[in-house]
Amino acid sequence: MESYLFYIVGTIAVLAAVYLIFERNPVFCALYLIQTMVCIAVLYILLEAQFIAAVQMIVYAGAIMVLFLFVIMLLNVKGDEESKRSFPFRKIPAILMGIGLLTVICIVLKSKLLQGKQGVYTVAHIESIGNTQLIGNLLFTDYLLPFEVTSILLFVAAIGAIMLAKRKL
Amino acid sequence: MITITHYLVLSAILFTLGAVGVLIRRNAIVIFMCIELMLNAVNISFVAFAHHLHSMQGQMFVFFTMTVAAAEAAVGLAIIVAVFRNKETVNIDDMNIMKW
Numbered sequence: 243m244e245s246y247l248f249y250i251v252g253t254i255a256v257l258a259a260v261y262l263i264f265e266r267n268p269v270f271c272a273l274y275l276i277q278t279m280v281c282i283a284v285l286y287i288l289l290e291a292q293f294i295a296a297v298q299m300i301v302y303a304g305a306i307m308v309l310f311l312f313v314i315m316l317l318n319v320k321g322d323e324e325s326k327r328s329f330p331f332r333k334i335p336a337i338l339m340g341i342g343l344l345t346v347i348c349i350v351l352k353s354k355l356l357q358g359k360q361g362v363y364t365v366a367h368i369e370s371i372g373n374t375q376l377i378g379n380l381l382f383t384d385y386l387l388p389f390e391v392t393s394i395l396l397f398v399a400a401i402g403a404i405m406l407a408k409r410k411l
Numbered sequence: 412m413i414t415i416t417h418y419l420v421l422s423a424i425l426f427t428l429g430a431v432g433v434l435i436r437r438n439a440i441v442i443f444m445c446i447e448l449m450l451n452a453v454n455i456s457f458v459a460f461a462h463h464l465h466s467m468q469g470q471m472f473v474f475f476t477m478t479v480a481a482a483e484a485a486v487g488l489a490i491i492v493a494v495f496r497n498k499e500t501v502n503i504d505d506m507n508i509m510k511w
Contacts, residue, residue: 263435275447278451289462294473302477310440310443317501319440332435336431347423361468409496
């Protein structure tokens, strides 16, 4: 059952990503990306990361993609129009490079480098505490400094966005 | 039976599609979306490794990656809006004022 779900969701995610890079209309591109992100959220649930799945839906598929759609509609951009300066045959080298990149990653995956020390957070342990509670505990103990730095980062990003989008730069 | 390798291969495919998208598209907003796709692909491998190694570090990293991606989206889209206001285009081939 789980493996069927993985294959179905994985196929939808890859197909939506392929449509994303070949679709001409930016609004449809954004919708395909939302579809990929929802599929990825399902994969997180299969990997027992329920909190991350919820955050993926709320932050990525919700907030970030709404921001993208908002900017697309604000700027009223058309699809890719070829400019005079465009490099003419860029698709074929790009796809060849993609195949090369995929080959290299698969060679690395086939090597035996991907072993590590097993941690203490087994599935049973996580389920006895609760995924969200565990993340919350870690966030305010082991990861307190990164958490605070992230809050400063978000603050600076908000100020930067306001500054950049001002009428007089 | 689904192993970690399945998730890593899926992650690699999505990452490659994102990279190819960055190279073949000319619209700055769509290129930005492809970068988000690459970030998401890496997040899958983080969570897959966390599940495989019985660790929480992968999930914590995904959490921080998401906040960085949110900040990046806000600033990046603001830059695109500012560029569009000056040049009336989002085609990256026309954004060449830093090139000789």
